[in-house]
Amino acid sequence: MATSARLLPLLPLLPLLLLLGQPQAGAQAPGEAVVCAGNACYTAHWGKLSAAEAQLHCSKNGGNLATVRSEEEAQHIQHALTQLLESEAILAARIGKFWIGLQREKGKCLDPSLPLKGFSWLGGGEDTSYTNWNKEVRSSCISKRCVSLLLQLSQPSHASHLSKWSEGPCGSPNSPGSSIEGFVCKFSFKGMCQPLALGGPGRVDYTTPFKATSSSLEAVPFGSAATVVCGAGEHGQEDYFVCREKAPDVFDWGSSGPLCISTQYGCSFNNGGCQQDCFEGGEGSFRCGCRPGFRLLDDLVTCTSRNPCSSSPCRGSATCMPASQGENYTCRCPLGYQLDSSQRDCVDLDECQDSPCPQECVNAPGSFHCECWVGYEPSESGCQDVDECATGHTPCAQHCTNTDGSFYCSCEKGYVLAGEDGTQCQDVDECAETENGLCDSLCLNTQGSFRCGCLPGWELGP
Structure with missing residues (x-):
């Protein structure tokens, strides 16, 4: 006679099951197909x-x-x-x-x-x-x-x-x-559970958080509900399970041993529900085991490699490094990256936080580079001032004076700075500045200067 492995308390699961909808028998809902892999x-x-x-x-x-x-x-x-x-x-x-x-x-x-x-x-x-x-x-x-x-x-x-x-x-x-x-x-999803293992006749129907129903998922997403009915009939006893996170990145159903185990079949039905080896004992009893190099997990069904890196616990560009002893491991990042808060994935290391550049630091994925401010150029020692006045193409129309990281222009007497960038010189029309009283009679402007004149019958004084 078929017996189920464990009956979880039903009441804590009712709100979730009502939210997800009742599972239906069969592969999945009409008009849709579901495939789960990875995350x-x-x-x-x-x-x-x-x-x-x-x-x-x-x-x-x-x-x-x-x-x-x-x-x-x-x-x-x-x-x-x-x-x-x-x-x-x-x-x-x-x-x-x-x-x-x-x-x-x-x-x-x-x-x-x-x-x-x-x-x-x-x-x-x-x-x-x-x-x-x-x-x-x-x-x-x-x-x-x-x-x-x-x-x-x-x-x-x-x-x-x-x-x-x-x-x-x-x-x-x-x-x-x-x-x-x-x-x-x-x-x-943050993770997946393995499909529930049946050690005898029965059926498992999964209802996912996105309201899809299926009895044939190869991986079951975190938060899914499973309804297990043991036996060949339609009215067998139902067990309910939920895919939960047991530890960081470890997901399981909270069940121990194969479900729907049967003394009638032993290991002959679905390998007893065991992932690797099934060992029969007396009176139809059996247990699951693992091949050399693997160990049995807490569900008493699934095997995992004794090499902690075989399950690829490190993500992205992180490399898994097994410890010298035991089943511990560490994740290491390539140059220019550091481990994130989970200690399993790599994020860019912002080298600019340590101010490695004399002036401007630009961070890049896995690296950085230095730049100089405007008015400076790269040199062996870092950044040096660009002497804009000594380039042979002085930006000033008349006089150019270099400063640290910049320059300024000036004009000869009789001219003033002009232009949007302040590099040009424009003649000052002294004659237009009548308030100066430069000439008693006539005033004639010239480039950079002026001269006075007199009306007929008059002459310039000394």
Whole structure:
């Protein structure tokens, strides 16, 4: 007779289950497909919606239209689209388009020098290098443009033939766009649980935080609920579990040992629910074990490498370094980076905080460089003053005086500084300054000076 492993208290889980909705039997809800891998889940949906309507559908459940930042991510999305095609019989061979989260706003023009051509992801970022454009992008900047995946409907889809990107109008509520058949959402999580292991006949239905239901997830996102029904019938006893964070970056269901274990089957059913080795004892009992180099985790089902770095606990550019003894490790960063607060990922080290430059310090990812202020130029000792007056092309019309980091212009007697930059000299019209009383009768201005004259019958005095 089948027995379940552990019955968790139901009351603490009721609010979550009511929030997520009751799990349904079967693979997943009609009209959608779910694939979870790494720290993200991807859902593919049928629906003739505009890009804005599709994004609203994703965001209501906590996600965005999907990003495709790498070939690996493209393969996960292709897997979801393949599942979607298999869920519905499509008779007519035609091209279908599925929205993803790559868009370019009205007024932002095409940039052929960039891989994304001036488009950016709704989830943030314009600097991804992976692309899979169907053809050269030539659109103008007078209207908003959105990107979709081209998919040959009614034909099997393979990871080796990843869907191409097509850009076009974003559609409207009454006119979603030519050949638009659906969309792909992405939901990010802090971690994943392994699927629950069954040691005997039974069924597991998962309900994710984004309200998708499935019985066939290869990884289950943090916060998901699982309903386990043991036995071959439809009315067996139900157990409920929630994927929780047991420790930093460690997620499990809080269950011990395989579920639905059966003395009738022992290790013969699904390897007893064990990930690696299953050892049978007397009277149908059995236990899980691990191969050399691995150890059994607290769930008594899953094995992990004794090398602490085998699970890639360090993220990004951080390198995992095992300790000389035991199962500890440390993460190390390349030059110019330092560990973040989690001690598992690297962030840029701002070298400019230590003022390594004589004048201006400019921080860059993993590095920095020094610059000189205006009026100075780099030298072996740092920055030295530029003598603007000794360059052979003096900026001043008449006299130039160098100062530390700058210069100033001056003029000869009879001239004043002029021009927007104060480098030109302009003659002073002394005769126009009548209040000076320079001449008794006639005054004639000259360049840089003046001279006096007399009316007929008069002569200049000494």
